[in-house]
Amino acid sequence: MLAIAQLSTGSRVPLVADALSLLLVRNPGAAFSVGSGSAWVFTVIGVLTAAVMIGVAVRLRGIRWGIALGLILGGAVGNLADRLLKPPSFGQGHVTDFIAYGNLFVGNVADILIVSGVLLCLIFLFSGHKPRLHPSLNADPNRG
Template sequence: MTRQNLAAQVEDESAGARPKQTRALPVTLVVAVIAVVLDQGSKALAAAQLAPGDRIPLLGDLFGLSLVYNPGAAFSLGSGATWIFTLVGALAAGSVVTFAARLRGARWSLALGLVLGGAAGNLADRLWNPPAFARGNVTDFLAYGDLVIGNIADVFVVLGVVLICLNLLRSGPHQATNNEQTGDAS
């Protein structure tokens, strides 16, 4: 190690410099792949084991299993415009990949990976499930009372969004300004 390198290292350590964090994209993609596998596997299991419309209570009336094929969004809204949800899902997945390529840090990797995995899981249903390519119904089976029936992909999206909010709250305005100046987006 040369004197200049050693001096720079000591200077960095005395200034409290953080070690360089890795890009979020590789970890984001790994988390997303795991999420898609879990989502698609759970949907295949639900379709194989549950009869459409029947409800199996797990926690009384609060939570159960009930297989439905949803052509719309949450609460079956927009069931006549399934292709729009396919387009929105593809754009959301692309946006998450773009953000992950620019960010650094494990917290962002996990949050973005969960959102990407959930979006991709439901997008796969839209692309490949009946009635037609890019207009398929999403397989839902997690019944939350009488409110909504969702799936594992929905759970991953919600968890990812909560983590994104926590990440944003954790980095205050001062840190955001410093990150913009240094190019670090942990």
């Protein structure tokens, strides 16, 4: 909301020389504006991602994986909110991006959360820290 209120579309505000700046962009696609004509697909992916993260989170044991999955869930829900509530229409809204990384790409805080969560998951997996889950609520109580 602050980016929309304070930035003008297309006007770059340098933060760290040319390496990092603020630049308001409405992104109809995914990273690097891939799939710009299929915003509804990203809405479906966002809903599915949030559902899976919540499903895993309710069974998760341990704070380390909870933080990683919480970051991914927070980012997915942040971008999903834009897809659902922003113009041009419900489910096809454009994501508000405003953090420009040089001339490479423009992202937002939700993107940072998603990437951070995925990186943490990879670090945990490659360092041998597998997620621990509570037994399924549907498990047979007679099984040992």
